[in-house]
């Protein structure tokens with residue numbers, strides 16, 4: 001009797017399993033562990049959004065099966081958001097699709113666009129679900145190294161012509177997880193030109209499009225002329241409005257891809273609960289004061305953590321987006337060795353960079369989505385226990 005397919009069997013063990021075990025052991029030994037490994041906002045969903053959810057629960061018609069493409073209110077809200085934030089027009093009828101969180105859509109996009117054996121380009125280091133979805137769909141992964149010397153942007157000219165011509169799909173992600181790299185429209189222009197030349201669908205993951213600091217505004221790939229011919233962009237309410245548990249996101253852009261994805265989805269799910277879609281529509285179109293306020297909190301934390309890391313000899317600079325810090329580990333350590341040392345010396349969990357791909361080796365990721373007082377405590381312990389690293 002066989003209980004799992006080859007595709008499931010070949011999935012590597014959960015990357016955080018070892019770490020979680022160690023975390024539990026330390027907690028049992030009485031250590032006050034501070035987990036900077038998770039990317040889940042500590043700030044609560046703003047109240048006007050939760051109020052809207054409660055209001056929508058009063059209507060029994062909201063309890064029926066939702067429309068699997070998303071209710072029109074939600075799709076219109078996404079279109080309004082794109083017009084307001086990026087001055088991009090998208091048709092709520094054909095160019096917007098609601099998702100049960102953007103991860104759902106990113107994963108289902110792969111078997112929607114490619115057949116088994118076909119090539120998919122994905123960034124390394126990158127958000128692990130891209131690789132997993134490619135593997136589950138029987139695709140062939142070609143990794144695009146993201147190197148610091150190139151601002152963590154893939155170098156399209158380095159992709160061999162034969163690979164580029166075989167590729168059917170390419171993932172991009174800016175502001176980036178785990179690299180915290182940000183780009184300007186010019187990068188997206190290059191990406192669109194490359195995709196057009198080689199007839200590749202671009203899936204741009206814009207989960208952090210609104211988590212930006214100072215004067216920086218993250219562009220949409222759809223701001224590039226002709227982008228809709230090749231690109232779709234995934235957005236999420238999760239990080240912008242601290243709504244990770246709500247499971248609501250969307251994809252906008254190329255209508256052929258969106259139509260194909262809606263066919264896949266209509267056969268696998270039936271959409272997100274309508275009150276959640278309505279509250280999400282309200283989040284996108286209502287007051288954005290909460291976004292600004294939350295970003296100010298992240299920016300403050302990022303500044304203090306950057307200063308602290310520099311003080312212990314880590315080479316890092318302030319970033320323009322995401323709530324992550326991605327920095328090289330000090331000389332003489334692998335990513336795993338450094339993460340282990342930090343955990344053992346300070347009880348602080350950071351993520352070793354190789355968890356995000358082989359080109360993540362030599363780096364670590366630290367998340368700022370923990371309460372400020374915990375972050376301050378982590379900084380205090382790191383400064384006290386880790387200065388030896390500079391010697």
Ligand SMILES: *Cc1c(COP(=O)(O)O)cnc(C)c1O
Nearest residue numbers: 101102103127177207236238249
């Ligand atoms: C958090 C995250 C997502 C997932 O967002 P959901 O909408 O909650 O599924 C997608 N991409 C990246 C890079 C993320 O960090």
